[in-house]
Amino acid sequence: MGVPLAQQYQVGKYILANKLRGRKRYPLVLMLEPLFRCNLACAGCGKIDYPDETLNRRLSYEKCMDAAEECGAPMVSIAGGEPLIHTEMPRIVNGLVERGKFVYLCTNALLLEKRLHQYQPSSHLTVSIHLDGNQKRHDDSVCRKGVYNKCIRTIRLVLQRGFRVTINCTLFQQETAEEIAKFMDSMMELGVEGVTISPGYSYERAPRQDVFLRRLESKQLFRKLFGLGRGRRWRFNQSSLYLDFLAGNQSYLCTPWGNPTRNIFGWQKPCYLLNEGYAASFQELLDTTEWERYGTGRNPKCSNCMVHCGYEATAVEDSFRRPWAALQSWFLGPRVNGPMAPDPGAGPPPREPASPATVDAAATGQPGD
Numbered sequence: 001m002g003v004p005l006a007q008q009y010q011v012g013k014y015i016l017a018n019k020l021r022g023r024k025r026y027p028l029v030l031m032l033e034p035l036f037r038c039n040l041a042c043a044g045c046g047k048i049d050y051p052d053e054t055l056n057r058r059l060s061y062e063k064c065m066d067a068a069e070e071c072g073a074p075m076v077s078i079a080g081g082e083p084l085i086h087t088e089m090p091r092i093v094n095g096l097v098e099r100g101k102f103v104y105l106c107t108n109a110l111l112l113e114k115r116l117h118q119y120q121p122s123s124h125l126t127v128s129i130h131l132d133g134n135q136k137r138h139d140d141s142v143c144r145k146g147v148y149n150k151c152i153r154t155i156r157l158v159l160q161r162g163f164r165v166t167i168n169c170t171l172f173q174q175e176t177a178e179e180i181a182k183f184m185d186s187m188m189e190l191g192v193e194g195v196t197i198s199p200g201y202s203y204e205r206a207p208r209q210d211v212f213l214r215r216l217e218s219k220q221l222f223r224k225l226f227g228l229g230r231g232r233r234w235r236f237n238q239s240s241l242y243l244d245f246l247a248g249n250q251s252y253l254c255t256p257w258g259n260p261t262r263n264i265f266g267w268q269k270p271c272y273l274l275n276e277g278y279a280a281s282f283q284e285l286l287d288t289t290e291w292e293r294y295g296t297g298r299n300p301k302c303s304n305c306m307v308h309c310g311y312e313a314t315a316v317e318d319s320f321r322r323p324w325a326a327l328q329s330w331f332l333g334p335r336v337n338g339p340m341a342p343d344p345g346a347g348p349p350p351r352e353p354a355s356p357a358t359v360d361a362a363a364t365g366q367p368g369d
Contacts (some may be wrong), residue, residue, distance in 0.1 A: 101315035194237030219248035258313020
């Protein structure tokens with residue numbers, strides 16, 4: 001199971017409370033970016049080309065706590081940049097944990113061994129380590145040799161120290177289902193709690209634009225992957241219906257307010273991936289963002305996006321509305337053959353020919369949420 005039952009219960013209780021209050025828009029995860037500075041220069045990054053004046057800015061401990069209280073989301077994903085560069089990061093993490101938040105500390109792991117003594121294991125703290133596939137794929141993605149092997153050594157150490165550990169894996173062009181399946185096997189052998197996996201988003205500021213998957217390519221890749229995963233007991237740190245969406249079986253619009261971003265500039269409109277301006281407060285973000293302008297079939301910038309920060313909240317909402325569908329997807333895994341669901345605003349869905357590799361393939365056999 002990719003997410004502990006206690007966390008599922010707390011998040012489920014939060015969602016139910018919002019539904020009983022009649023709230024239509026509420027956050028699930030606060031995407032907190034206290035800095036943009038990083039110690040890597042990844043090919044698909046949308047942050048590294050800011051001027052030094054911006055890269056040297058930080059959100060203070062007080063502003064991070066204010067963002068968590070203002071937003072109210074039960075989970076906080078601390079990203080960047082590289083969060084471990086921030087000198088107040090241990091205090092920020094402890095402050096969020098003390099407030100009962102489930103914290104995902106996202107890191108490339110290069111500084112983690114040196115800084116690990118500053119943190120304490122907790123059921124509310126997960127160390128989320130970024131790995132984009134096997135050794136060659138990941139080192140190519142981060143544009144530096146040796147990073148993958150250092151990550152593996154660090155993962156073993158962090159697990160030995162009693163921390164919750166997940167892997168954040170972003171997929172790019174030319175990756176095959178077979179190599180990703182081997183990567184998933186190796187992560188399970190390491191003993192991590194689960195893997196968060198999704199296609200990369202084509203950031204406008206990314207140094208390279210030829211590395212990103214198109215929407216249909218993503219669906220085809222995930223269908224093959226989930227077919228190979230049948231019976232292999234992979235653990236995903238995601239909802240079962242989001243995985244089914246990745247395989248092209250759900251026609252979802254994104255829920256950008258589900259994962260709002262607070263960074264050094266303010267509350268980012270409309271989401272973590274697009275930069276359409278900033279709001280001074282979370283409530284202003286909700287009230288002034290023209291949400292109907294964004295999403296697949298609505299905005300060209302959203303055409304190929306299938307990233308979990310936009311669609312996981314949609315899948316979780318759908319799980320509450322159609323629990324039988326979520327249970328079926330959890331039990332059987334994503335469907336990996338037959339017609340795909342149409343994209344919102346698109347024409348007839350593409351048909352994928354059946355092949356020996358996909359016929360009869362079920363999926364991961366894993367609960368995702």
